[in-house]
Amino acid sequence: MLLVLTGVTAISVALLAYVNELTKEPIAAANAKTLSDAVKAVVPGFDNDPIAEKKMQEVDGVEYAVYPATKGGEYIGAAVEASAMGFGGELKVLVGFDAQGNVIDYSLLSHAETPGLGSKADTWFKKEAKGDITGKNPGTKPLTVSKDGGEIDAITASTITSRAFLNAVNVAYAAYAGQNKADGVTGATQQNVEQNTDGAAATAPAGDK
Numbered sequence: 001m002l003l004v005l006t007g008v009t010a011i012s013v014a015l016l017a018y019v020n021e022l023t024k025e026p027i028a029a030a031n032a033k034t035l036s037d038a039v040k041a042v043v044p045g046f047d048n049d050p051i052a053e054k055k056m057q058e059v060d061g062v063e064y065a066v067y068p069a070t071k072g073g074e075y076i077g078a079a080v081e082a083s084a085m086g087f088g089g090e091l092k093v094l095v096g097f098d099a100q101g102n103v104i105d106y107s108l109l110s111h112a113e114t115p116g117l118g119s120k121a122d123t124w125f126k127k128e129a130k131g132d133i134t135g136k137n138p139g140t141k142p143l144t145v146s147k148d149g150g151e152i153d154a155i156t157a158s159t160i161t162s163r164a165f166l167n168a169v170n171v172a173y174a175a176y177a178g179q180n181k182a183d184g185v186t187g188a189t190q191q192n193v194e195q196n197t198d199g200a201a202a203t204a205p206a207g208d209k
Helices: 002-042 118-124 159-183
Strands: 055-059 062-071 074-085 090-098 103-110
Touching: 002 074, 002 090, 002 103, 055 159, 062 159, 074 159, 090 159, 103 159, 118 159
Parallel strands: none
Antiparallel strands: 055 062, 062 074, 074 090, 090 103
C-alpha cells in the first residue's frame, strides 16, 4: 500500500509539473497582452513602449510599477499599478494619469469582491458613471467616499470595496508623483497624498456595506 501511494504521488507530481510547464508560456503571454491592452486603454495616444520602459516606485515601503507614456518624445502621462485590500481580498487596479496628474481612466486588473456588489468597481468609477473619478487629481485632494467626507459616491452596499478602490487610486497617484519627481518631470501636482485607509483593511462585517 505504501509503495502504491508513493507511486501515485510521484506520478501526480510529475503530471502537474508537466502541465505547468506546458501552460506557463501561454499564461504569461495572455497576462502580457491583458496588461498591454489595459495600458493602451488608460493612457491612450502614446507612441513609445510604456511596458518596456517600466519603472518601480516605492510608496510606504511597497514598490509599484509605473509605465511612462510619451508621444513624439513628449511626456503625456503614465499608467500605474496599485492594490489595496478590499472586502474579499486584494483588489488590483491600473490607473492612467495625464501629465498634470489627473485621472484619465482605470482598469480593474483583478479582485475577489462579491459578484453583483463589490465587483461593480470595474465600471462604477468610470466616466459618467455614478462614482466617476475621471478628471480628478488625487494630488490636489485624496479621493474618498462621501460617507467619509469625500465627494465620490460609493458602490451601493459596498463601501468597503469603494474605500479600497479609492485607496489604490490614491497610492497609484503617490507612485506616479514620486516617479515624476525622481525623473524631474514637471507638470504633475507634487503635493503629499495621505492614504485614506479607514475601513479598507478593517475586518469586514457580515456584509459588504
